[in-house]
Amino acid sequence: MTEPTPLSDLGVPDTQHRGLVSLLPSPWRPYAMLARFDRPIGWWLLFWPCAWGVLLAGGESRWGLVLWLLLGAIAMRGAGCVYNDIVDADLDRKVARTASRPVASGRVSKQAAWTWLLSLCMVGLVVLLQLRWQAQLVALGSLALVAAYPFMKRVTWWPQAWLGLVFTWGSLVGWVEIRGDHLGALAALYAGSIAWCIGYDTIYALQDREDDALVGIRSSALRLGTRVRLGVAGFYGLAVALWALAFWAMRPDWVALVALLPVAVHLGFQVLTLDPDDGDNALVRFRSNRDAGLVMALACWVVGNAGIV
Numbered sequence: 001m002t003e004p005t006p007l008s009d010l011g012v013p014d015t016q017h018r019g020l021v022s023l024l025p026s027p028w029r030p031y032a033m034l035a036r037f038d039r040p041i042g043w044w045l046l047f048w049p050c051a052w053g054v055l056l057a058g059g060e061s062r063w064g065l066v067l068w069l070l071l072g073a074i075a076m077r078g079a080g081c082v083y084n085d086i087v088d089a090d091l092d093r094k095v096a097r098t099a100s101r102p103v104a105s106g107r108v109s110k111q112a113a114w115t116w117l118l119s120l121c122m123v124g125l126v127v128l129l130q131l132r133w134q135a136q137l138v139a140l141g142s143l144a145l146v147a148a149y150p151f152m153k154r155v156t157w158w159p160q161a162w163l164g165l166v167f168t169w170g171s172l173v174g175w176v177e178i179r180g181d182h183l184g185a186l187a188a189l190y191a192g193s194i195a196w197c198i199g200y201d202t203i204y205a206l207q208d209r210e211d212d213a214l215v216g217i218r219s220s221a222l223r224l225g226t227r228v229r230l231g232v233a234g235f236y237g238l239a240v241a242l243w244a245l246a247f248w249a250m251r252p253d254w255v256a257l258v259a260l261l262p263v264a265v266h267l268g269f270q271v272l273t274l275d276p277d278d279g280d281n282a283l284v285r286f287r288s289n290r291d292a293g294l295v296m297a298l299a300c301w302v303v304g305n306a307g308i309v
């Protein structure tokens with residue numbers, strides 16, 4: 001009788017697509033999990049700001065570009081996760097939720113992980129070459145931020161803010177690929193996206209508060225303490241306010257702001273139903289930001305399609 005594949009070979013406890021991972025040849029599975037292909041929420045959260053930048057800037061007909069950016073998000077999110085796991089291997093071994101990650105558990109050597117990282121970066125390079133040179137420069141500008149991110153949890157209580165700078169950088173790339181003006185609207189879109197990222201990643205960090213405190217990892221969830229729900233509400237509220245400013249800069253009409261109501265309601269529902277002491281509840285609220293990103297993309301499409309040319 002064939003022995004069942006151990007859970008640790010198919011993903012960590014919050015793996016979403018364990019069945020798909022199980023279909024891969026056994027030697028490939030750790031690499032799929034190392035790049036988080038079993039958890040697509042990460043690439044959706046990286047991709048949506050890219051789409052927002054394109055759509056709000058008036059690139060509603062550039063669906064080929066949007067698909068290239070999706071591919072880039074999948075590859076570069078994977079590369080970022082591989083790099084993060086290489087740097088954090090020692091810390092990951094001390095946290096229950098991350099101890100089974102491929103590098104931390106020893107199923108993938110650091111040398112093999114570096115090779116996989118370079119392979120994913122080559123896919124990102126192919127996507128980069130599809131952009132005009134101005135957008136290429138903007139995209140390359142994120143590399144220093146990406147390289148520094150894994151170390152932020154060691155030096156600041158707000159690594160989520162640094163993640164916000166990194167994970168929403170695509171809004172700048174998408175916008176500059178379409179146009180080079182209305183930078184005030186772009187700044188508001190980017191700043192709002194950062195606030196959104198701080199909010200949802202604070203929710204995500206609730207799962208690890210006890211382990212993080214024990215091993216000395218810092219996070220906004222720990223810093224906010226009993227005021228986590230209020231803090232998330234504040235960041236989400238700031239995100240909506242800044243997005244409203246971006247919409248107004250593109251289309252100074254109160255009707256344009258109505259497009260933001262669905263995403264505001266979605267984020268409000270997350271806050272109202274969040275249980276900071278329930279890791280499963282937090283994970284569901286975190287993952288629901290994939291849908292929030294879609295709703296925001298539709299709002300950007302509506303305003304960008306009828307906005308300033």
